[in-house]
Amino acid sequence: MATLHPAASEVDSRQPQDAAIQVRDLHKSFGHLEVLKGVSLTAQKGDVVAIIGGSGSGKSTFLRCINFLETPSSGQIIVGGEQIEMRPDGTPRNRRQIERIRTRLGMVFQAFNLWTHRTLLENVIEVPVHVLKIPRADAIARAMTLLERVGLADKADTFPSFLSGGQQQRAAIARALAVDPSVMLFDEPTSALDPELVGEVLTVIRTLAAEGRTMLLVTHEMKFAKEVATHVIYLFEGRIEEQGPPDTLFGNPQSARLKQFLQTVG
Amino acid sequence: MDAILETLGLAQSAELLAFSPPGWGGNLLRGLANSMKIASGAFGMGLLIGLFGAYGKLYGGVVVRDLLAIYTTVIRAVPELVLILILYYVGTDLLNKASLAMGYGRVEISGVVAGIWVLGIVQGAYATEVLRGAIQAVPAGQIEAARAFGMPPLTLMRRVTIPAMMSFAVPGLANLWLIATKDTALLAIVGFSELTLETRQAASSTRAYFTFFLAAGALYLIVTLLSGVVFGRVEKWARRGQPSLREGGR
Numbered sequence: 056m057a058t059l060h061p062a063a064s065e066v067d068s069r070q071p072q073d074a075a076i077q078v079r080d081l082h083k084s085f086g087h088l089e090v091l092k093g094v095s096l097t098a099q100k101g102d103v104v105a106i107i108g109g110s111g112s113g114k115s116t117f118l119r120c121i122n123f124l125e126t127p128s129s130g131q132i133i134v135g136g137e138q139i140e141m142r143p144d145g146t147p148r149n150r151r152q153i154e155r156i157r158t159r160l161g162m163v164f165q166a167f168n169l170w171t172h173r174t175l176l177e178n179v180i181e182v183p184v185h186v187l188k189i190p191r192a193d194a195i196a197r198a199m200t201l202l203e204r205v206g207l208a209d210k211a212d213t214f215p216s217f218l219s220g221g222q223q224q225r226a227a228i229a230r231a232l233a234v235d236p237s238v239m240l241f242d243e244p245t246s247a248l249d250p251e252l253v254g255e256v257l258t259v260i261r262t263l264a265a266e267g268r269t270m271l272l273v274t275h276e277m278k279f280a281k282e283v284a285t286h287v288i289y290l291f292e293g294r295i296e297e298q299g300p301p302d303t304l305f306g307n308p309q310s311a312r313l314k315q316f317l318q319t320v321g
Numbered sequence: 322m323d324a325i326l327e328t329l330g331l332a333q334s335a336e337l338l339a340f341s342p343p344g345w346g347g348n349l350l351r352g353l354a355n356s357m358k359i360a361s362g363a364f365g366m367g368l369l370i371g372l373f374g375a376y377g378k379l380y381g382g383v384v385v386r387d388l389l390a391i392y393t394t395v396i397r398a399v400p401e402l403v404l405i406l407i408l409y410y411v412g413t414d415l416l417n418k419a420s421l422a423m424g425y426g427r428v429e430i431s432g433v434v435a436g437i438w439v440l441g442i443v444q445g446a447y448a449t450e451v452l453r454g455a456i457q458a459v460p461a462g463q464i465e466a467a468r469a470f471g472m473p474p475l476t477l478m479r480r481v482t483i484p485a486m487m488s489f490a491v492p493g494l495a496n497l498w499l500i501a502t503k504d505t506a507l508l509a510i511v512g513f514s515e516l517t518l519e520t521r522q523a524a525s526s527t528r529a530y531f532t533f534f535l536a537a538g539a540l541y542l543i544v545t546l547l548s549g550v551v552f553g554r555v556e557k558w559a560r561r562g563q564p565s566l567r568e569g570g571r
């Protein structure tokens with residue numbers, strides 16, 4: 056990768072071009088409704104950024120703008136030093152570039168969104184084989200390792216709808232890991248789960264954090280955010296109201312809104 | 322065997338239906354083969370038109386959507402028999418005019434090919450609606466997941482949308498196939514030697530109307546029953562991964 060100032064990056068390893076992901080002044084409107092009003096974020100390799108905030112504060116929209124599931128209205132998105140080329144109206148200039156960058160962003164959805172007509176193994180190898188063109192045998196070997204890792208090796212040939220929500224979400228995490236993403240995007244991965252199934256999914260995410268995966272994690276699980284996050288962002292009505300390391304943000308919140316929010320979510 | 326037929330009074334019918342002349346069985350089977358050729362060709366063509374039509378209706382521009390709306394509305398509004406007459410005579414006429422204009426002589430259009438075209442266009446209109454509904458029934462999250470992982474549009478269509486919509490589309494498509502097999506009979510009106518026309522010829526030459534039309538009816542019935550078995554299998558395959566309703570979900 057071409058770095059403009061190689062010397063500078065030696066001095067400060069937290070140069071922007073080293074960031075795993077960088078978002079600058081992101082705006083997004085749905086019609087007249089401005090949902091994101093200039094959100095910026097930088098995540099270095101290995102960072103776990105938790106994004107918290109009330110319902111409708113724009114958390115999902117922010118995450119979905121990063122991989123262009125929603126088209127941002129304006130702003131800049133830079134993934135692994137590569138800036139996504141946008142037209143003035145925010146639409147991507149180059150579909151191929153978006154597709155290429157998307158393969159480096161493993162997304163995990165609230166509703167799992169596994170492909171129901173494919174077994175777990177088929178779900179996990181789908182993108183490696185049919186998008187990344189990895190030889191099928193290699194993809195299967197890797198997929199089995201991943202399913203093993205999320206505790207689903209014995210369910211490889213089962214279809215998703217025959218499994219519990221927790222199992223489906225763990226499979227969805229394996230599917231996201233299969234592309235060996237440089238950043239993982241989680242949108243409330245446990246919100247659709249029965250309380251007794253939340254733990255098994257959080258356990259998997261915890262191991263990912265421990266091994267240094269870069270993650271953006273939208274969550275309502277404050278305790279979990281406090282535990283795994285390296286950085287927490289509190290969104291309020293489309294703006295970053297407060298951000299900082301978890302200890303400070305949860306232990307000593309500054310803004311009245313965050314204080315109130317933390318009280319209501321407990 | 323002969324004795325049984327004799328006692329049942331069916332010896333004469335068996336003679337009439339014998340596969341080699343003077344029996345007419347061979348003609349009937351040839352007619353059936355033609356009917357099946359036309360039906361499968363038309364069904365296939367209908368599927369192709371339907372796929373493009375459905376995508377056009379869902380994602381096309383205004384002009385495409387309007388044109389498709391006219392196509393499906395007109396085809397589904399006009400009786401099939403009338404459509405067949407129009408499409409066949411207009412089609413052959415246009416083809417001949419074009420051929421003459423380019424300096425060739427009149428073209429001889431094969432009955433099977435013309436039949437496939439005419440019925441295919443009719444099937445396409447219905448298939449467009451069946452497939453459009455099926456595509457819309459695919460949970461949006463599954464398509465979104467594919468997009469989120471960088472799947473290009475054509476791969477997404479081939480690997481996600483089409484397989485995922487199959488379970489919704491198969492029952493409607495099975496109906497369309499049965500309609501296609503029966504619509505081939507309407508082609509008798511423009512002189513195709515499909516099963517119905519062959520039957521009529523056999524019947525009027527021998528005056529054994531009852532025998533021949535009963536035999537033709539039986540052939541159509543066999544086709545329907547076999548189709549039912551095949552589509553049953555296809556539907557089961559398409560629904561793999563979905564808990565069966567009868568066993569009460571998960």
Ligand SMILES: Nc1ncnc2c1ncn2[C@@H]1O[C@H](COP(=O)(O)OP(=O)(O)OP(=O)(O)O)[C@@H](O)[C@H]1O
Pocket residue numbers: 085088090108109110111112113114115116117
């Ligand atoms: N496709 C859309 N069209 C119009 N408005 C939308 C759309 N998607 C989201 N919004 C609106 O944008 C705002 C932010 O939505 P978003 O889903 O990002 O919130 P959130 O913070 O993820 O909330 P939650 O915690 O409930 O998931 C909401 O007011 C929502 O109604």
Ligand SMILES: [Mg+2]
Pocket residue numbers: 114115116243
């Ligand atoms: Mg949300």
